Amino acid sequence: MRAGGAGQPAGRGRRARSAAPAAPVLAARSLSAGYGGAPVVRGLDLEVRAGEVVVLLGPNGAGKTTTLLTLAGALAPLGGEVHWAGRPTTAPLHRRARSGLSLVPEDRSVIMSLTVRENLRVGRCDPELALATFPELEQHLDRRAGLLSGGQQQMVTLARALARRPTALLADELSLGLAPQIVTRLLTAVRAAADEGLAVLLVEQHVRSALTIADRVHVLRHGRPAWSGTAAEAEANRAALASAYLPLA
Numbered sequence: 001m002r003a004g005g006a007g008q009p010a011g012r013g014r015r016a017r018s019a020a021p022a023a024p025v026l027a028a029r030s031l032s033a034g035y036g037g038a039p040v041v042r043g044l045d046l047e048v049r050a051g052e053v054v055v056l057l058g059p060n061g062a063g064k065t066t067t068l069l070t071l072a073g074a075l076a077p078l079g080g081e082v083h084w085a086g087r088p089t090t091a092p093l094h095r096r097a098r099s100g101l102s103l104v105p106e107d108r109s110v111i112m113s114l115t116v117r118e119n120l121r122v123g124r125c126d127p128e129l130a131l132a133t134f135p136e137l138e139q140h141l142d143r144r145a146g147l148l149s150g151g152q153q154q155m156v157t158l159a160r161a162l163a164r165r166p167t168a169l170l171a172d173e174l175s176l177g178l179a180p181q182i183v184t185r186l187l188t189a190v191r192a193a194a195d196e197g198l199a200v201l202l203v204e205q206h207v208r209s210a211l212t213i214a215d216r217v218h219v220l221r222h223g224r225p226a227w228s229g230t231a232a233e234a235e236a237n238r239a240a241l242a243s244a245y246l247p248l249a
């Protein structure tokens with residue numbers, strides 16, 4: 001295993017990459033992040049480019065959510081910089097959202113008392129686009145979201161996020177508590193969006209599934225970068241990686 005510097009994209013036969021890689025859509029530079037002035041993440045460097053899926057792994061409490069929220073602008077960095085669209089930014093989440101960043105937080109932000117159609121409208125997205133991603137939602141458009149399964153609710157959340165046609169998607173534990181079949185469905189949709197040019201940063205506990213769609217992987221441990229590499233390298237080292245850093249992998 002190797003700590004530090006990220007490797008090259010896994011080259012899964014997706015969109016052709018030029019010799020000089022495009023500037024990252026989103027990046028952390030020596031980032032420290034935390035709460036009340038106390039850092040829980042330190043010294044993180046990470047880049048996400050258009051068309052790639054970067055997965056952030058780590059045990060519970062490693063600082064993955066804190067990193068994601070800081071990159072999204074929901075938390076201010078305690079040190080270092082966040083770069084968005086090639087420039088350092090301190091813009092808050094709502095401004096980053098207006099300029100193409102879409103955050104899917106861990107708590108599946110559907111409004112249970114509203115129908116699926118209403119949830120899509122509240123999210124200011126085009127229901128047609130959302131249904132293009134998940135046609136299976138069509139039969140549920142007029143059902144209250146609270147009556148859907150957890151997987152269907154997560155589809156609504158993800159469909160809404162993707163139907164805004166973001167530049168970058170940051171998603172926290174999309175797979176949490178869901179059956180493997182649904183997880184595969186959600187991750188396949190994320191991969192397809194990345195193949196269309198979306199920059200994706202996923203926080204995941206479902207290591208195996210995440211690796212099937214990842215280009216690159218970063219592992220955090222106790223708030224520090226512990227390992228990074230391509231998805232192929234992570235797959236080849238999965239056992240060692242799991243025993244060193246990911247007890248549940």
Ligand SMILES: Nc1ncnc2c1ncn2[C@@H]1O[C@H](COP(=O)(O)OP(=O)(O)OP(=O)(O)O)[C@@H](O)[C@H]1O
Pocket residue numbers: 035040058059060061062063064065066067
């Ligand atoms: N709002 C908060 N205020 C203070 N400390 C927090 C807050 N949220 C999280 N923490 C602490 O920050 C550390 C990192 O938490 P974080 O949620 O980022 O980890 P994680 O890797 O996403 O964990 P998990 O996989 O369990 O969600 C933990 O010690 C946690 O207790």
